[in-house]
Amino acid sequence: MKFKDFFKPTTGKVILTIILFVFLGFLSSLVTDVARHGFPLIYYEKGLMPCPPSTLICDRSPDFNFFYLLIDLIIWYLVICLIVFTYTKIRGKR
Numbered sequence: 001m002k003f004k005d006f007f008k009p010t011t012g013k014v015i016l017t018i019i020l021f022v023f024l025g026f027l028s029s030l031v032t033d034v035a036r037h038g039f040p041l042i043y044y045e046k047g048l049m050p051c052p053p054s055t056l057i058c059d060r061s062p063d064f065n066f067f068y069l070l071i072d073l074i075i076w077y078l079v080i081c082l083i084v085f086t087y088t089k090i091r092g093k094r
Helices: 003-007 011-030 066-093
Strands: 035-037 044-046
Touching (some): 011 066
16 A cells, blocks of 8 residues: 555545544543543633632633644544554455
8 A cells, every 4th residue: 555545535424534533522521520522632611610719610611622623633644544544455365
């Protein structure tokens, strides 16, 4: 497999990237009380945060970071490229 073929977007790679991105992004929000989306970088966060002693609950406005969203997509695309590369190598040896 050539270097260009490794990174070349195909329909399968794009679909698998989106599935993995959505699954892991929303899975990370199930772990805490705070709505956090994104893994490894959190690109959206809304929820409760630590408050000063004078108040009981602090409502936090949503934080969205487009740069982290883009980096997350790139990371998961590279992971899918590596998985597809490994799969084709194993399948090719049979």
